[in-house]
Amino acid sequence: MRLSPQVANKTQRTLATLLLSAVAILFFVGGPKETTLPSLGYLWNLGHIGFFFCTVSVLLQYRSLRTSMHIWLLCAVVLAISLCIESIQFFIGRSFSLVDICRNLLGTTAALWFFGKTKIPYTITGAAILIALSDLTGFSKTLYSDYHIFRMAPVLEDFESGSTMSRWEGEISRDTSQVYSGNYSGKIILPVRKYSGTTLTFPFRDWSAYKTLEMRIYNPDTQIMEMTLRINDEVHELSEEQHFYDRFNTKLKLQPGWNTITIALEDIKTAPLKRDMDMSKIVRLVWFIGEPQKPAEIYLDDLKLTN
Numbered sequence: 294m295r296l297s298p299q300v301a302n303k304t305q306r307t308l309a310t311l312l313l314s315a316v317a318i319l320f321f322v323g324g325p326k327e328t329t330l331p332s333l334g335y336l337w338n339l340g341h342i343g344f345f346f347c348t349v350s351v352l353l354q355y356r357s358l359r360t361s362m363h364i365w366l367l368c369a370v371v372l373a374i375s376l377c378i379e380s381i382q383f384f385i386g387r388s389f390s391l392v393d394i395c396r397n398l399l400g401t402t403a404a405l406w407f408f409g410k411t412k413i414p415y416t417i418t419g420a421a422i423l424i425a426l427s428d429l430t431g432f433s434k435t436l437y438s439d440y441h442i443f444r445m446a447p448v449l450e451d452f453e454s455g456s457t458m459s460r461w462e463g464e465i466s467r468d469t470s471q472v473y474s475g476n477y478s479g480k481i482i483l484p485v486r487k488y489s490g491t492t493l494t495f496p497f498r499d500w501s502a503y504k505t506l507e508m509r510i511y512n513p514d515t516q517i518m519e520m521t522l523r524i525n526d527e528v529h530e531l532s533e534e535q536h537f538y539d540r541f542n543t544k545l546k547l548q549p550g551w552n553t554i555t556i557a558l559e560d561i562k563t564a565p566l567k568r569d570m571d572m573s574k575i576v577r578l579v580w581f582i583g584e585p586q587k588p589a590e591i592y593l594d595d596l597k598l599t600n
């Protein structure tokens with residue numbers, strides 16, 4: 294039996310509504326892990342735009358918006374729904390994100406622009422353009438940073454490009470006063486507080502083809518400085534307990550001046566007590582002093598894998 298256009302349209306609308314309802318579950322389950330590549334995580338979050346674009350496009354098949362007031366009303370409804378979604382996410386252990394709310398409104402505006410029949414108020418169009426530009430810039434930067442990490446390998450960090458600094462946590466900045474190679478090193482300030490240090494997340498993660506980890510650290514003090522280097526693989530990072538014995542930890546004794554540190558990757562691989570470290574998924578390096586007695590600083594450079 295051939296469906297009439299009206300029935301076919303109704304069927305399509307119903308199918309689209311069911312599909313979007315199913316996809317909406319992804320607001321609350323699934324999604325990127327803490328160890329997911331930043332650009333993939335960003336791409337996932339851009340799904341907010343796609344979802345609301347599709348949802349409002351379907352809605353416009355049911356009901357056409359004839360006045361500016363209708364458009365403002367739709368935006369208010371989307372805002373209210375978005376606040377509900379983000380609030381639920383907050384209470385189930387995810388985060389409340391104003392950026393995601395803006396993305397929902399951007400998706401809504403894009404659907405109105407493509408399929409609506411009424412002129413969109415300038416304020417809404419202007420806001421949507423700003424959100425789109427912000428996301429375009431943010432995603433491009435994240436994508437370039439991920440690409441740069443792969444292009445640099447087996448160098449993990451040389452501080453020559455500012456695009457990788459978003460992966461560092463702690464009081465760290467590119468510096469030119471003490472440099473081992475190139476024009477920059479990473480200056481790390483170590484204030485007096487527990488576990489004072491810096492963290493590199495999302496390094497080039499596949500260390501399986503290499504034999505050693507090397508780095509140069511400059512200690513400007515006249516005394517030997519003791520630090521701990523901690524390395525996590527993905528299994529450890531995603532484990533709930535993050536036991537001390539399930540990761541690599543080593544003490545670094547930093548003499549005054551430049552220090553060359555070489556660590557056999559076999560030692561890192563066999564560091565966990567009950568398993569081998571997954572050397573194809575190294576996700577975090579942490580340099581820290583447990584309980585510093587006085588403020589300190591170090592300079593890190595030429596962090597790389599070698600054979």
Ligand SMILES: [Ca+2]
Nearest residue numbers: 451474475477
């Ligand atoms: Ca350098």
